[in-house]
Amino acid sequence: MSERPPYIVPPTAEASSPARPATLIFLHGYGDDADGLPLGLAQQFQFYNKMQYLKWVLPYAPHNQEAMTRAWYMPRALPNAMKPRVPGEVAEEEAPDDEAGIMRSVDVLDELVEQEIESGTPPERILVGGFSQGCAVSLVWGLTGRLRDIVAGVLCLSGYLPLRDRIAELRNERAVGSNEKDAKQWFYVHGTMDMLVPLKLFVQGNEDLLKWVDRENIDGHVYAGMGHSTNSAELRDMLAFFEKVIPA
Template sequence: MTEKPPYIVSPTADASSTARPATLIFLHGYGDDADGLPLGLAQQFQFYNKMQYLKWVLPYAPHNQEAMTRAWYVPKALPNAAKPRVPGEADDETAPDDEAGIMKSVDTLDQLVEQEIKNGTPPERILVGGFSQGCAVSLVWGLTGRLRNKVAGVVSLSGYLPLRDRIAELRKQREVGSDEKEAKQWFFVHGTMDMLVPMKLFVQANQDLAEWVDKENIDGHVYQGMGHSTNSAELRDMLAFFEKVIPA
């Protein structure tokens, strides 16, 4: 688990509500915090009285000493990304992904899912996801996590798939069913003006996912003009996804 307990946003539904409980475990991006963009998302849904039965579990990444910020893994330079170099980031785009860090974060997600199940939330009422680097971890977890096929789906915003050439081997090593097609639902979206995670990485990730996931199980959207952020159209589509996979 991370060294700081997750930020919990409790459901707003009152005791008389007939809606069944559900949980979204959502990872923040590189250099952010649980009480940054993830909390902002939760607050927007609650402000408009949407998904009132949803519990938001917002974990904090460990503090990375080299990068001097919170990170789920040590990042590397991304191709054509219009951003300054950040501390702790590998300069070479061809450098290997931080497999140890990524898979440690994957294990953290498994622990968080297990804890929610112990807390009484049915696994088929749990979603796992993230934004940016959190999105990247959620995608890898969705393909290699121990409990990945227990949950309702994966919610992945503005990220990419690291370890893409290692997924098949990791599935074998972790004995998660290397040949199984993923049965859960995926929400995977991106903005056309994302200068931090180039669109071509989103396209590549979709191609890679197709090896493991039936296309009809991927709810994918591209938002014209959206940068490395969120917008109202994305939140609308996200709400529709929630209502489909974890209905009241």
């Protein structure tokens, strides 16, 4: 767990019943903070009086000494169309993923979900998600996390699926069950102009996700012209997803 406690954005109104609180645990991206993009998202929803009963739990990644910034794991370079390839040089994107770091962050998500359940939020009223690197961790947690079967869904913005060749083994090692189809709901979206996480990685992540998740349980969108960011169409679709899986 990070040395800093999560930034908590409390609900501004109760759900239709006090027994129906709802929580979103949302991880920030590489080099960002909980009070960066995640807090901005929460504030936008609250400013427009949307999802007023939703509690936002926004954790801080630990400070990574090697990267000199906050990171959920040590990233490898992603394919970048703007970066020239040097003949004979091993591509950085072919380097292995930081499995130890990713799985430590997966365990952090399990701890946070457990804390929310202990505080009184029903597991079927909990969402887990993230942006960019936070999205990557959330995708892996959604497939291998200890408590991933009991939550309402996973929210994945502008990220890719790391450890894609290890997921089946990790599910077996962690007693998740490699042949079981995932029953929760997924929101997985991307922008066509994302220059940091290329669209082809989102497409690849979707294909991999379908090995364990039925297509009808994936609410997927691609936004024309959107970069490594958010836009109004994405927020509109997020709201529809929230209202479907954790209604008031």
